[in-house]
Amino acid sequence: MPSLLTPAILSSFRATPLLASSWYYVAAATFSVCNRPEEIPVIFKYAVEHDARRRLAAPQPTLEETLLNDSLTRPSSPTGSTRSTGSYGPEDESALVDCTDRDPADVAEIVRKTREALLKGCALAGLPKTINSMIQLRNATPHEFRNEVVVRPTLSSEDEQIRGTEFWNQVYGKVSRRVLSQMNTAYPDLAQYAVQHVYSPLLSFTSILSAKETSYVIIACLIPQDVNPQLKGHLKGGLNNGATKEEIMRVRELSIQICTLCGITWKEDVAKL
Template identity: 25%
Template sequence: MSATTPTLPNSFWDSLATKEDERARIRWYMCVIINLSSLNYPDVIPQVYKHLQDHLLQDMTKAQRFNAIQIIREGLIKSTGISGAARTGNAMRTLSQCVPEEYREESSGRANETHEFAVERGRQFWTNIYARNPAFDPEASVRASPDYAFVVRDVLYARIFSYDGVIDPLTTGLAMVSALYGMDCPNQLQHHMKGFLFNGGTREELFGLRDLCLGTAKILGVQSRYGAWPIPSVESAQPVSKQ
């Protein structure tokens, strides 16, 4: 028996209206699609794509449309390291059915990189997220399993998370946090929110993303085990008044 696809209410799009520039709006759509993927609701993605088409893509040039869709695809690829190949694959194939063929990619940018180059970049990206976080134990994964630590640092961070051919590290941070909300993983969520702040993101962005992701789950009837975890503060982050 197939599951019924929920319909997103008109009020779902309200927070998008607060995004003043095109880049922020594209990031919003990216985060929603990643969150739907990690929540295992890929069948809702066509509703999001239609709204994207009707309210943003139709006013763009062909090159701008391709870039916007490429950003969303890249965000989904980044989320593979959080929510896994199965859920991401379902979301990517669903998105592909919505996207006109002229906006599909014809080759892989990652395939043109050497493993050594990717590993070096991945280790730097890993350091930028975790090095300033005193709550993170860098040897915990090694103690748990050296093979697991290798896969995370020299495969996921090298080949997936740190790739910067399409989106920048801050956009990658938003993608990872969106996926972690969907997967309901509070420990990793805290670390990646701190990494986002250490690298120049703001708490205001994280408050907005938390409201978006938890609001999406509520609409879909998904009950979180851990709920709304607090937004962390770090010394280099910009403070906001909301608690």
């Protein structure tokens, strides 16, 4: 399937200064929910090329250093050896994004934030879409950036639930108890699951994506699903998490732009602030 994304479209995604450091993971989360995971490597490549600084040229080794390195060089791997690819099938090296001239720290941040946005989208749009999107991102990610393990703090279940409840209350503000009561009335297990298994371990973890950035992702994931009641709450939740109205509206506009590219339609106008 050909990509929907042209350089002009990608340029328009990152054109607003309000989302200069956020556009790529907002876009990736939206495409994931729209079930177009194949667009995520295109976004990743463009973000690396335009948002990662160029690597400073390394100083050339002296003759003595060159001779020493040559003497210490180990024999290459035997002919016919292959890189282990786990359960993903044969490695397609041509799919890897070329990051050789880019600052590794910048590339690592782009990978890290995109992964986290897709992971948080799992709670909003389902595990299958997240799996497909993660695999697409992994296949485009150079090997040296693939295996980073995010060390999430080891909390007791009680402390984790406190963190999740605090995040819930921060998002919903004055209506937090009312929203929880509505969910509890619908089905008590629903309210318990939302706080204990979505907000506590996942959405309230803000070491990679801040509370504000998490709201960006939530909004981007809700818009394709045509769920205005929940979207209205999280548009206001973005304000409660520190975003400005202008930032939230730009996230909304970007997500709508992507949904339109993907052929998404809505029963009524998409909610706004």
